[in-house]
Amino acid sequence: MNENPTPLESLLDLLDLERIEQDIFRGYSRSAVVPRVFGGQVAAQALVAAGRTVPPERAAHSLHAYFLRPGDPGAPIVYQVDRIRDGRSFTTRRVVAIQHGQPIFHLSASFQVHEDGLEHQEAMPPAPDPESLPSADELLPKHADRFPDPTVIDRLQEARAAVDLRYVEDPPFLTAGVRREPRSQVWFRTRGELADDPLLHVCLATYVSDMTLLDSVLLAHGRGGWAVGDVVGASLDHAMWFHRPFRADQWLLYDQQSPSSSGGRGLGTARIYTQDGALAVSVIQEGLVRVPRA
Known part of the structure; x- marks a missing residue:
């Protein structure tokens, strides 16, 4: 070992x-x-x-x-x-x-x-080249003053250490207080090559899929989430459909949006695309999204 x-x-x-x-x-x-x-x-x-x-x-x-x-x-x-x-x-x-x-x-x-069958897919939305975006390692330390708990950056970086995760726009914990369209995009891939085992790539995409899916719920309300302490949240249920083969060690676009939040819960829906535009995965998650009482 x-x-x-x-x-x-x-x-x-x-x-x-x-x-x-x-x-x-x-x-x-x-x-x-x-x-x-x-x-x-x-x-x-x-x-x-x-x-x-x-x-x-x-x-x-x-x-x-x-x-x-x-x-x-x-x-x-x-x-x-x-x-x-x-x-x-x-x-x-x-x-x-x-x-x-x-x-x-x-x-x-x-x-x-x-097995072979009928083929069609939703087109990949526009997104910038992932190589043009800062990594989380580059992004987070620049905004240390936004986090009331100084250990938050360390925890975020530890959780993402094996994955190169790049936000297309600033994540909610950097724009708390500003309401935005309930949609977010991130590019991700593992920090290193993986074996040619399809189950491994599917499992790693499953691992990453729970990191940012409810961000779009927070954006709609100008909330930063647990990282800044203005929301208490937890995943409630999660569903994924794997449509086409993909590699988790190559860039994947995670396009996420929220159609609804109510009753202390928020719904996130998403599509994961390969860099060449193939729709690889669909994802839906409902999570607990509570505003802490004063």
């Missing part, structure tokens, strides 16, 4: 679950310092667990998940896989993530043997 792993190697190690029974796996968290486990981590690990019980020629084409309880980053997570169905074309798996004897996350995933 590498004694000085890169952030990407550490993330890949996080996704390399330990098999403790035929359909039972164990995973760990990146840090025991943060207050709760990052939702994208749990979703990605659960998809890894599901995928390891499926023949490799069957690719993940969708997932539907609920976040039930906050995860404890100081404790291992056990993933129990239920083999719901193995058909001629489709395979369905259900995964429950358990900590301290209670379910914290539930995922259903479907896998399919490749």
Whole structure:
């Protein structure tokens, strides 16, 4: 084992679950310092667990998940896989993530043997070249004065250390107090090359998909989010559809918007495109978005 792993190697190690029974796996968290486990981590690990019980020629084409309880980053997570169905074309798996004897996350995933069919897609929206945009490492330290908690930048950078994430426009935590159109775009790719394993690329996109999806909800109301302390939020449910092959170590455009927020919840919808314009993934998430009481 590498004694000085890169952030990407550490993330890949996080996704390399330990098999403790035929359909039972164990995973760990990146840090025991943060207050709760990052939702994208749990979703990605659960998809890894599901995928390891499926023949490799069957690719993940969708997932539907609920976040039930906050995860404890100081404790291992056990993933129990239920083999719901193995058909001629489709395979369905259900995964429950358990900590301290209670379910914290539930995922259903479907896998399919490749087949040809009708083809069309929504066109990729305009976006600047990702290489023309500053990385998060360049962007965040310039705005340290905007964060009341000096540890926020460190936490943001740690969460994104394995991923090169580039905002097309300033993220909500840098423009708090200014209402904007409920739409945001980021480019992302891993900081290093990945193996030619389609499940790995899908799982890494799942990991990143929970980082910024509700930003568009915050933009509509001029809120900066947890980073500046003007919103309390958490992911509630998450769904993804994987339309076409892609590589998570090549630039992907995450185009996000929010059609609605109400009842203390906000809805984010998104499309993920490859740099050459192929629609790779569709994403929908509802999250808790509460304004703290004075």
